[in-house]
Amino acid sequence: MRTAEIREKYLSFFEGKGHLRLPSFSLIPENDPSLLFTSAGMAPLKPYFLGAKPIFGGKEWRRITTCQECLRVGDIENVGRTSRHNTYFEMLGNFSFGDYFKKEAILWAWEFLTDHLKLDPARLWVTVYQDDDEAYAIWRDLVGVPEERIGRFGEDENYWPGGAITHGPNGPSGPCSEIFYDRGPAFGTPDETGPNTGSGDRFVEIWNLVFTQYDRQGPIPGPGILKPLPQKNIDTGMGLYRVAAILQDVEDFYRTDTFFPLIEQVALWSGKPYEGKASVSHRVIADHVRAVVAALADGVTFANTGRGYVIRRLLRRALRHGYLLGLKGPFLHRLAPVVAELLGDFYPEMRENLPMVEKQIRLEEERFLETLEGGLKRLDALLSGLKPGEVLPGQEAFRLYDTYGFPLDLTVEIAAEKGFGVDTEGFQQALEAQQERSRAAMAFEREIFKKGAQVLEELYAERGATEFLGYGALEAEGEVLALLAGDQSLGEAGPGTEVQVVLDKTPFYAEGGGQIGDFGLLEWPGGRARVETTQKTERGIFLHKARVEEGVLRVGERVRAVVDPGRRDTERHHTATHLLHAALRAVLGPHVRQAGSLVAPDRLRFDFTHPEPLTPEELERIELLVNRWVMADFPVTWRYMPLEEAKREGAMALFGEKYGEVVRVVRVEGSPLPGLESKELCGGTHVRRTGEIGAFLIQKEEAVSAGVRRIEAVAGEAAIRFARGILNRQRALAERLSVGESALEERLEKLLSELKAKEREVESLKARLVQAELRKEVALSEKGGLRYAVVEMPGLDGEALRQAADDLVERGADVALVLSEGRAVLKLSKKAKERGLEAGSLFRALTERAGGRGGGKGALAQGAGLDPATAKEALPGLLPVE
Structure with missing residues (x-):
């Protein structure tokens, strides 16, 4: 049975049990700073386990089923070395929020495995928490599993979170019950001793049922108190790839239909078959390229921190294993289309974003391969000079990192393969000492010395971040602190020169939080430069990308910085974005979260989590709600406050923003509906009153990826031009059809009716053609x-x-x-x-x-x-x- 068929059978089965099927949520968790990636099927549904009402499409759903793409790197070192570890995987889940509980969850799991997947009940074993007599009785008395195939285990094995009773954390928890499939003596453990015993891969866990019924309270560590929850929940997960391996009768999931085509392609290119020591590299490549493609397709980009760091690490680990197979050039980008073909039916963003994904992977491969070979040779030389049991000095590991861009984990992994350790503490000390001397070192790649970068570091050390004056002014006077062109720091710039201008203070807003950067002019006696956009460094230094049009701009010059007033139409669209966000949550439900945005002078784009297209009626209600806010002309205020206080007050966080201990909260002082408010953490610029927005019109609504929708809209003069354009097109269309505008719809219906009649004639002709062809050619x-x-x-x-x-x-x-x-x-x-x-x-x-x-x-x-x-x-x- 193909993996896609198993996936569909599972989701259809639980739909038949009254569950709402939701598409996979993004790999990027929404408003969950505790996670870099969505790592479990229940992760996007946390609020509903904690009591929030699960509203989807305007309706409350207490039963949900999903196939969630997940990414975990906690055991990355085992990926490739075993046949059961991987980073990117799909988890099938059915969830109940205060609805059904143990009996239904257990019976349905058994029914699906035995009746729909046709697994032999005699090969299924189950485990329960040692004190969970209720679950034990259901398995024994209602399902009919013999007592000898039901195991009882402690909190480390059969409680969620593992060991929570004794070690914490506090919060929702509960016993769990696991289902194992016995693959037979050939996979290890000749005797039928059962799950969690013996050795090998004979007993494969395929399903975990978590019964979230307690609130763990008390000291940590220490014996906790298990207080019953008012709402009992079900969180289950079935391992799609493990079940696929069983049903496809292959040794492990790397030989299933969603992995093996990748391995076959790598074997073809490298000439190294999937066997012996080479199989480790094949597995690493197949696993990691899937994870990289999935993350990039969801909007992650390669970086030195956070999610981008993780996928960069995965790509470089896969490249290194390709190198071991003899693939010395970029090759992972050529596997991206294979991944998209294997998974794109269920995760359409992989196909839609494939060109961008291929390009990003190719560029990243080329950058790393420049340094990989030299680093490998140097590391081999260092390790060959060590005696058995010795440890590679931390200073040497740091030199590999600083000179070759060789990440520490890669050094540790290669050294371990050859039987050596690495002094990681010494590495960290060398890194910290180098950071004290210079901020030039960056994780995972060599940082080429740049004079411009040094200037910015020195400026920050001397003057701090740029002072932003743009919340209250469109022009201000500032001093030129630096002029940068590429990797050069200039003392002056003449006509036609493109430079990044650093000022001590500026009214120009730097790109961030979805709002694009300001443009305008820098003026000084005898000269002028046109600013095309404004950005800022992580340290808050504003960079004005400008072209000198007249005169010579010099460091130390006093300039008049003037923002183009038209650019600040972004304020209308930015405040409208906040109102749109609140309106979406009011109409669709609290599951709506921002997943990206663009705020420009002429339009706005807002991405949000929602499982299905919006109806015309929903769009009309949302649009009307925003316009009522606008017409009420409420004040728009902002103030700084501690982050924790802002969270307590319910301020929404903006996608992609990084927050310090003190944040800026933007609030609309009024609401068109009781209990509805717009309050968000935001560093952008906004109108003073909602009436300044003028008007708000939604242009279109569409899908971005699984579970993510997009609205494009316009405000102010852009909305008026949009409406006028529609009216002009309507008038022109009426003239072409020679009818009045009021009769346009009637005329269109008549034309469509005539067209359908013609189509029926064509279909009739086709049918006669089919019959004629069959009479003539059938054999x-x-x-x-x-x-x-x-x-x-x-x-x-x-x-x-x-x-x-x-x-x-x-x-x-x-x-x-x-x-x-x-x-x-x-x-x-x-x-x-x-x-x-x-x-x-x-x-x-x-x-x-x-x-x-x-x-x-x-x-x-x-x-x-x-x-x-x-x-x-x-x-x-x-x-x-x-």
């Missing part, structure tokens, strides 16, 4: 007492293909396969079904030989992508013999 072959036909008929759509297949069956074919430009329909006669054939199974078997995808059931199956010549040859071999 039936026979195998095992069944007559079959494979016919290519170019130019037919899906309905015509199905009709052609029906006609073939009526003319005597027991198995009819009709192909047309990549599409295919398979139809079975009653006789073929009586002989045991099933259309869906036969079609899937056909795709395994002829490529493509598709499915069906009963007598009809259909799909696309089959190779016609291969399909013709393959079909007879799939039919039964007498």
Whole structure:
């Protein structure tokens, strides 16, 4: 059974049990600073486990099911070395928020595994928490699992979080029950001793049911108090890849259909088969490239910190293992399309963002490969000079890092493979000493000395961050502290020179929080420079990207910095973004969270979490709510406060922003609905009153990725121009159709009706053409007492293909396969079904030989992508013999 089929069976099964199917949430957790990546199926649903109402699409859902993509790097060193560890994986889950509990969760899990996946009940073992008599009784008495196949274990094995009773943390917790599949003695542990005993991979955990029923309270560490929760929850997870390995009867999930195509491709390029020591590198590459592609497709970018650091580490580890296989050039970007093809049906962002993903990976590969070979040679030389049991000095590990961009974890890993340790404390001391001398070292890559970077560091040390005056002014006088061009620091810049201008104070807003940077002019006696945009460093130094138009700009010059007033239409759109965010949550529910934004002078773009398209009625309510805010002309205020205080007051955090201990909170002092407010942490510029926004119009709403939607809108004059453009187009369309504007809709309906009539005529002609082609060309072959036909008929759509297949069956074919430009329909006669054939199974078997995808059931199956010549040859071999 293919992995995609298992995934769909699971989600459909729980939909049938009253669960709402949600698409996978992003790998980037929304408003959860405790996580770098979504690491479990329940992670995006935390608020609902803690009591928040699970509102989706305006309706409360207490039962949810998902297939969540997850990324974990806690055991990255084991990835590749074992056949069961990986970083990027898919977790199937069903969740209950105060609805059903242990009985239903256990019975449904068993039903799905045994009735729908057809796993042998005699090979299933279960474990429960040692004190959970309720779960034990359900397994024994209601499910019928023999007592000898039910294990009782302590809090380290069967409690969530593991060891929480004794060691914490405080908060929601509960016992859990795990389901294991016995793969047999060939996988280790000859005797049937059960899960959590013996050795090897014989007993594979495939399902974990967490019964969140207690609030753990008390000292940490120490014996905690388990106080019953008012709302009992269910959090379950089934390991998709582990189950796929079992159902596909392969040794491990790396040989399943979502991994092995990657391994086969690497084996082809490298000439090293997937066996022996080389298999470690194959597994690392297959796992890590999937994780990198998934993260990049979700919006992560390579960086020296945070999420970007993690995926950079994964890419470089995969590259190093490619190097070990003899792949000396960039190759991971060539695997990205394979990943997108394997996973893109369920995670469409992988296909949609593939060009960008390939480009980012290629550039990152090229950067790292420049230094990898030299670093490997140096490390080999250092290790060869050590005696058995010796440790590589920390200073040497740091030199590898500083000179070759060789990350410490890579040095540790390679040294461990050769039986040596690394003095990591000495490395850290050397790193800290170097950072004291210079801020030039950056994690994971060599930092080439740049005079401009040094100037910025010296400026910050001497003067601190740039003073921003733009909240209350559009122009101000400032002193030029530095002029940067590329990696050079200039003393002056003449006409035509492009420079980054650093001022001691500025009214120009630097790009951040979704708001683009200001542009305008820098003026001084006898000179002028045009600022094209403004950015800032992590230390808060503003960089004005400018081109000198007249005169010579010099360091030390006093300039008049003037923001283009038109640029500050961004204020209208920025405040409108805050109101839109609040309106979305009011109309759709509290699950809505910002997932990205763009605030420009002429438009705004707002990405948010939501599982389905918005209806016209929802969009109208949201738009009206924002405009009521605008028409009320409420004051917009802001103040600084401690971060924790802002959180207590319910201020929303903006996507991608980094917050210090003191934050700026922007608030609209009024609301069109009782209890609704707009209050967000934000460093951007805003209007003084909502009335300054003028008007607000939504232009479009669309999907960005699984579970993320996007709204594009306009405010102020841009909204007026947008509305006028629509009215002008409507008038022009009415004139072209020679009707009044009021009759435009009626005229359009008439044209559509006429068009449908013509389409019916065309379909009728197609049907007659199909019949004529069949009478002329159909030829039936026979195998095992069944007559079959494979016919290519170019130019037919899906309905015509199905009709052609029906006609073939009526003319005597027991198995009819009709192909047309990549599409295919398979139809079975009653006789073929009586002989045991099933259309869906036969079609899937056909795709395994002829490529493509598709499915069906009963007598009809259909799909696309089959190779016609291969399909013709393959079909007879799939039919039964007498």
